[in-house]
Amino acid sequence: MFKAVINAETLRDAMEAVSSLVDEVKFSITEKGLEIKAVDPANVAMVSLKIGADAFEYFKTTPLEIGVDLVRLNDVLSMADRGENVQLELDEENHKLRIGVGSLSYTLSLIDPTAIRKEPRIPDLDLPAHVTLPGGELRRAIKAAEKVSDHVILGVSDDEFYMEAKGDIDSLRLKIPSTELLGLKPGEARSLFSLDYLEDMSKSLGKAQEVTLEMGIDYPLRVNFKVGQAIEVNYLLAPRIEQE
Amino acid sequence: MIGPKVKGITPPEIFVGRHGYPMVRAGPVVPLAPDAEKPKQPSLGMNMGEIISLRASAVRSEARVGVMEAESPGKLLESFQEIAMSSTPVGTEVSFLKPPKPKLNFDGVAAPSGPSGEIKSLEITTNPAVPRKVDEAVEEREGASIAVGELYNAGVGVDHISRLISLGLLGKERKLVPTRWSITASDDMLGKAMIESIVDAPLIGDYLLYSGEGLGNHFEILLTPRPYSFELVEIWMPGSAWAPEGWIVSDREDNTGKKGYSPLAGGYYAARLAALEYLAQAGRQAGILAVREVSRSYWAPLGVWVVRDAARQSMIARPCKFDSPKAALDEIEKRISTPVGKWLPKASLLTRPVQKSLSEFI
Numbered sequence: 001m002f003k004a005v006i007n008a009e010t011l012r013d014a015m016e017a018v019s020s021l022v023d024e025v026k027f028s029i030t031e032k033g034l035e036i037k038a039v040d041p042a043n044v045a046m047v048s049l050k051i052g053a054d055a056f057e058y059f060k061t062t063p064l065e066i067g068v069d070l071v072r073l074n075d076v077l078s079m080a081d082r083g084e085n086v087q088l089e090l091d092e093e094n095h096k097l098r099i100g101v102g103s104l105s106y107t108l109s110l111i112d113p114t115a116i117r118k119e120p121r122i123p124d125l126d127l128p129a130h131v132t133l134p135g136g137e138l139r140r141a142i143k144a145a146e147k148v149s150d151h152v153i154l155g156v157s158d159d160e161f162y163m164e165a166k167g168d169i170d171s172l173r174l175k176i177p178s179t180e181l182l183g184l185k186p187g188e189a190r191s192l193f194s195l196d197y198l199e200d201m202s203k204s205l206g207k208a209q210e211v212t213l214e215m216g217i218d219y220p221l222r223v224n225f226k227v228g229q230a231i232e233v234n235y236l237l238a239p240r241i242e243q244e
Numbered sequence: 245m246i247g248p249k250v251k252g253i254t255p256p257e258i259f260v261g262r263h264g265y266p267m268v269r270a271g272p273v274v275p276l277a278p279d280a281e282k283p284k285q286p287s288l289g290m291n292m293g294e295i296i297s298l299r300a301s302a303v304r305s306e307a308r309v310g311v312m313e314a315e316s317p318g319k320l321l322e323s324f325q326e327i328a329m330s331s332t333p334v335g336t337e338v339s340f341l342k343p344p345k346p347k348l349n350f351d352g353v354a355a356p357s358g359p360s361g362e363i364k365s366l367e368i369t370t371n372p373a374v375p376r377k378v379d380e381a382v383e384e385r386e387g388a389s390i391a392v393g394e395l396y397n398a399g400v401g402v403d404h405i406s407r408l409i410s411l412g413l414l415g416k417e418r419k420l421v422p423t424r425w426s427i428t429a430s431d432d433m434l435g436k437a438m439i440e441s442i443v444d445a446p447l448i449g450d451y452l453l454y455s456g457e458g459l460g461n462h463f464e465i466l467l468t469p470r471p472y473s474f475e476l477v478e479i480w481m482p483g484s485a486w487a488p489e490g491w492i493v494s495d496r497e498d499n500t501g502k503k504g505y506s507p508l509a510g511g512y513y514a515a516r517l518a519a520l521e522y523l524a525q526a527g528r529q530a531g532i533l534a535v536r537e538v539s540r541s542y543w544a545p546l547g548v549w550v551v552r553d554a555a556r557q558s559m560i561a562r563p564c565k566f567d568s569p570k571a572a573l574d575e576i577e578k579r580i581s582t583p584v585g586k587w588l589p590k591a592s593l594l595t596r597p598v599q600k601s602l603s604e605f606i
Contacts (some may be wrong), residue, residue: 040500041440041501042443042499042500042501042601043443043444043499043601043602043603044499044500044599044600044601044602045602046602094262120602121603121606123605123606124606125605136596141502151597181293192597194500194599196500197500219605220602220605236602237601238599238601238602238604238605239598240598240599240600241597241598241600242597243594243596243597243598244596
């Protein structure tokens with residue numbers, strides 16, 4: 001059994017962090033809360049999301065897994081007003097999730113969790129450099145880089161975080177010294193990333209007050225941030241590598 | 245002169261037009277060769293003239309139908325669907341309201357089409373041979389891309405699959421799809437399924453260069469030891485079908501997928517499919533650079549089947565192995581008329597940064 005009540009806006013923001021990368025996911029639900037781990041079809045970007053039980057107004061469950069079509073779930077959630085709560089209740093027998101929004105009640109057909117792309121193995125990475133900055137600032141930088149190229153270098157040198165995008169015609173360089181960052185752990189870091197993916201991620205991280213980037217040399221990027229108070233989002237993005 | 249009644253054997257081929265969509269013209273194409281047991285089909289082994297005269301003497305019968313009628317077809321559309329499901333030629337007798345007038349139309353994706361006439365009545369005179377797998381796919385109503393993959397794996401040909409798509413026989417929602425779109429749709433769906441099957445496969449070991457040619461379409465296909473990507477460079481030499489002045493165009497995708505429809509149209513998906521068929525079968529992945537040089541001897545567009553077959557023909561030839569891209573490019577330089585310096589700037593596969601996959605860091 002699974003029965004929960006949560007603020008619509010909170011759930012919508014949480015789902016947005018995931019649906020920018022994948023359409024179908026498995027919800028792993030335990031008494032601790034709801035967890036999603038998913039990788040995009042190209043195996044380039046991974047997202048893991050945890051909604052702690054205390055982020056819910058009401059939460060009662062036995063451990064279970066359900067498969068959800070996020071496009072359809074988001075459709076339903078978009079009907080809710082800002083302050084409104086949504087009620088979720090699993091109808092195990094019919095493989096449906098009942099969603100109550102105000103006086104509206106939807107039934108969402110669930111997907112067989114075994115038909116969903118397997119949960120990824122999460123690489124165990126040692127990423128030396130850490131940078132913390134406001135999500136809005138990072139989002140703006142990603143937007144600027146997109147105007148110039150389709151990929152961008154992220155790196156840390158001495159006491160600053162930098163971004164470089166080189167297009168056929170224009171180029172862009174952004175430097176933020178440690179004094180203007182919310183946090184910096186210096187280390188050797190310089191890797192190239194696809195802006196398509198960063199742009200997808202920026203929709204969600206742009207709203208976060210603090211975003212931490214963990215980087216290495218020609219190595220994946222880890223992005224950690226919180227949606228609201230109790231939802232943790234974690235992205236991992238594989239780099240692009242320059243040809244010799 | 246063509247009479248008001250045509251008796252013949254359709255290969256089978258059903259044409260679904262796109263003008264007036266969602267009210268379109270559709271019907272079987274019946275060659276004017278009443279005695280032939282098996283109608284001749286265009287192939288790379290014929291010359292341009294033979295193919296064009298073959299198409300000019302195949303009558304396209306037509307009836308106006310709404311694309312949504314595929315779900316619960318009337319008697320006429322139902323017989324079109326029966327013909328489309330057959331894997332072997334089907335005897336067909338058509339009476340026309342007016343005798344069809346000779347004409348010939350060219351299209352970028354579909355094969356040229358000949359005279360057309362409006363159907364008064366139609367009769368199927370031999371039993372369509374429907375493979376069991378096709379019957380099942382039509383009954384089961386699975387998602388189109390799943391059905392397409394299963395049919396292909398069961399040995400059903402790409403032409404047959406696109407015919408089923410076109411007649412609204414696959415997928416959850418059934419509607420007619422104009423022939424031109426259905427050809428690209430089947431190449432694209434099959435290609436995507438193959439990409440998914442190879443993205444975690446090991447890379448090939450060397451640079452492998454394949455080449456082949458048919459009807460003035462020369463292919464050089466270079467497989468490189470990199471994660472999956474596909475790039476097609478088309479060199480239209482002066483005087484070739486679409487290009488009185490000649491031009492060079494290119495398009496590409498990498499392992500993060502393709503957004504939108506390729507500006508190179510159906511030929512992009514057909515060439516991609518041919519290369520992917522090879523990789524999927526070998527269980528390997530590679531970065532694919534395909535160069536298609538179209539010479540003046542391809543003076544009229546005959547449809548993307550030419551691209552698919554010429555690329556497939558290249559992929560079954562024995563490849564040359566190289567240990568660097570430079571050596572492979574030197575070899576391509578010898579085999580096509582256009583110098584490397586002219587087309588390479590349009591290609592970015594060999595220079596752009598490679599997208600790594602997360603599994604490489606586990």
